[in-house]
Amino acid sequence: MSTRVLMKGNEVIAEAAVRAGCRHYFGYPITPQTEIMHYMANRMVEAGGIMVQAESEVAAINMVYGAASAGARVMTTSSSPGISLKQEGFSYIAGAELPAVVVNIVRAGPGLGGILPAQGDYFQATKGGGHGDYRNVVLAPASVQELYEMTVEAFNIADRYRVLTMVLGDGTLGQMMEPVAFRDEEPVDKVDKSWAVTGTGGNRPHNTIQSIYIEADDLEALNNKLLAKYQVISERETRVEMLNCDGAELIMTAFGTCSRICRNVIRQAEEEGIKVGLIRPITLWPFPTEAVAAAAAQPSVQAFLDVELNNGQMVEDVRLAVQGARPVHFHGRTGGNMPTQKEILDKIRSIVRS
Numbered sequence: 001m002s003t004r005v006l007m008k009g010n011e012v013i014a015e016a017a018v019r020a021g022c023r024h025y026f027g028y029p030i031t032p033q034t035e036i037m038h039y040m041a042n043r044m045v046e047a048g049g050i051m052v053q054a055e056s057e058v059a060a061i062n063m064v065y066g067a068a069s070a071g072a073r074v075m076t077t078s079s080s081p082g083i084s085l086k087q088e089g090f091s092y093i094a095g096a097e098l099p100a101v102v103v104n105i106v107r108a109g110p111g112l113g114g115i116l117p118a119q120g121d122y123f124q125a126t127k128g129g130g131h132g133d134y135r136n137v138v139l140a141p142a143s144v145q146e147l148y149e150m151t152v153e154a155f156n157i158a159d160r161y162r163v164l165t166m167v168l169g170d171g172t173l174g175q176m177m178e179p180v181a182f183r184d185e186e187p188v189d190k191v192d193k194s195w196a197v198t199g200t201g202g203n204r205p206h207n208t209i210q211s212i213y214i215e216a217d218d219l220e221a222l223n224n225k226l227l228a229k230y231q232v233i234s235e236r237e238t239r240v241e242m243l244n245c246d247g248a249e250l251i252m253t254a255f256g257t258c259s260r261i262c263r264n265v266i267r268q269a270e271e272e273g274i275k276v277g278l279i280r281p282i283t284l285w286p287f288p289t290e291a292v293a294a295a296a297a298q299p300s301v302q303a304f305l306d307v308e309l310n311n312g313q314m315v316e317d318v319r320l321a322v323q324g325a326r327p328v329h330f331h332g333r334t335g336g337n338m339p340t341q342k343e344i345l346d347k348i349r350s351i352v353r354s
Contacts, residue, residue: 004179009144009169010035012180013103014043016151017075019186022101023049024074026063028056030082031115032171033105037077057082061089068098069209071196073155077103079171080121081112083129090164091130095211095222099158102136103151103167105174108336116336117171119256119309125168126285126317133223135230137165137237138284140255144178150282156189161233168284170309171336172257233286240288245277247300249352253279253292253318254307258339262307265344274352275300284314292321303351304328307339327351 007015014036017025025040037053044051054060060076067074078086083104093100104125108118125138137157139150147169154165197207213219241259244266245251254262259280269276279295281288295301303326306315315330322328331347333339 004181006177007144007180008035008175008177009147010105010174011039012144012148013077013151013167013169013174014039015182016148017101017155018043018047018049019182020073020152020155021186021188022073022075022155023047024067024072025049025051026054026060026067026074026076028054028060028078028082030079032107032117032174033077033079033103035174036103057085058089061086064100065089065093065096065098068093068100069096069197071193071198073099073101073159075101075103077105079105079107080109080118083121083124087124087130089130090136091132091134092211093164094130094134094136094226095132096209097162097226098164098209099162100164101151101154101158101167102164103169106168106170108334114336115171117173117257117309117338118334118336119170119258120313120334121168122284122308122310122313125166126287134226135163135233135285137161137163137233137286139165139167140282140284141167141169141173142256142259142280144173144176145180147173148180148182152186156187157237159189159191159193161229163229163233168256170257237283238286238288238290239282240291241278241280241282242291242295243278243280244275245279245295245298248275248277248298249300249302250274250305250348251277251279251295251301252305252307252344253281253314255281255284255314258307258309261339261341262344265341265348268341268345269348272349274348276348281314287317287321289317289321292318293323293325296322296325301326305344305347305351306330307344308332309338310334
């Protein structure tokens with residue numbers, strides 16, 4: 001790692017993408033992620049790449065489709081309402097089996113909402129969002145350092161499986177400044193892209209990129225192929241952090257910014273004689289179901305508490321993983337409000353001492 005530098009989260013995402021070999025960026029400004037575009041406008045010129053401020057979010061995602069079809073490492077970024085507009089493109093990219101990276105710096109909603117941070121896009125990110133049977137790999141960083149590392153890894157995962165990979169942050173992570181250490185050289189996967197539409201020179205048959213299958217059997221075959229790929233991704237790419245879970249009375253589940261708040265609550269609870277653990281999903285899809293289920297099987301665990309910046313989304317996956325073995329409680333804040341350590345600790349007290 002090189003010397004640590006103080007940088008804003010959004011700018012770190014852009015720098016990470018360039019270091020990961022991204023030379024094509026298409027976007028449209030929307031707060032709180034616009035700094036990514038600002039940074040790319042200069043950095044792409046230095047790197048010999050292309051940055052285009054598209055006329056709309058819809059145009060941007062279709063430009064991504066085109067560049068990905070040619071085998072390029074390509075990225076687009078936006079915030080919640082802008083991501084909604086890109087959803088049709090996500091489905092087309094999945095149907096064409098193209099590698100692409102999308103960053104969502106989530107803001108409060110629904111509707112136009114506000115520019116403050118939220119986690120209300122969990123359903124949209126992990127359950128599809130667009131139409132059809134498809135999945136996106138979803139990475140959930142919790143620090144500026146992880147924004148860097150997971151953006152790089154998002155490109156590797158996208159290329160490895162020919163799949164759309166999303167980095168799901170929030171307005172806090174995008175706007176905060178923290179020290180970050182960049183590697184001198186990135187671990188860039190070298191993968192075969194002989195499928196890309198790069199021209200033949202008369203040396204091979206033409207490649208075709210498409211996401212339209214008229215015949216039912218052809219479309220079913222594609223869906224079965226995608227399903228098999230998603231199963232492989234679930235087996236190989238599920239990532240989770242377990243903190244203080246052995247022997248815990250209560251286990252919190254949280255991702256992103258909320259997980260940072262929960263870490264401090266663990267220390268406060270221990271001062272009161274309550275042992276609390278934390279499960280932080282790093283991949284929101286694939287979800288770490290087995291890790292949550294194993295934690296629920298511990299005799300010491302009385303209950304789970306899921307903490308999110310929404311009215312209850314990831315909690316559904318937690319409950320599915322727990323399968324009724326333990327009660328699963330929820331605490332959330334919305335509109336851009338953050339749960340406080342006191343709120344979470346009060347909730348823990350009421351659960352454990354009830």
